[in-house]
Amino acid sequence: VQLVESGGGLVQPGGSLRLSCAVSGSPFTEHGIGWFRQAPGKDREGVVCISGRDGGTYYGDSMKGRFTMLSDKSKNMVYLQMNNLQPEDTAVYYCAADTSAADVCSFLGPGIPFVPFNSWGQGTQVTVSS
DSSP states (O other), X not given: OEEEEEOOEEEOTTOOEEEEEEEESSOGGGSEEEEEEEOXXXXXXXXXXXXXXXXXXXXXXXXXXXXXXXXXXXXXXEEEEEOSOOGGGOEEEEEEEEOSSSOGGGGOBTTBOOOOOSEEOOOEEEEEOO
16 A cells, blocks of 8 residues: 655644545555654654544544544545644654554554554655744
8 A cells, every 4th residue: 555645834833734645555444544743853653543443533642632534435535634733743744554454553542652554655744833
């Protein structure tokens, strides 16, 4: 599966942004699919993912509320809607898929900030600054 992100850029604090991820190679519904981010000097962390096993949505710690994952099955695309962005949200955002048999997405949550997806896009930079 191949993933290509787009939509990053510069946004002011309090603003919104929607990232897009074009998925190719297989329908995204066949796998776990999600969004991660990595800020400068910090570890990569999960933002939100959808389980390929049960279709459930799982959020990284403190991500629920401002981040929403959307999808369009007809276009084989997923999106990350980000609202009320703050400077600490500045990071490279990655779209990722889990093509393994393990349902790692379902482990994402409080106390588990990262789960090992095995297919990654190149990332798109989001900068929140006035």
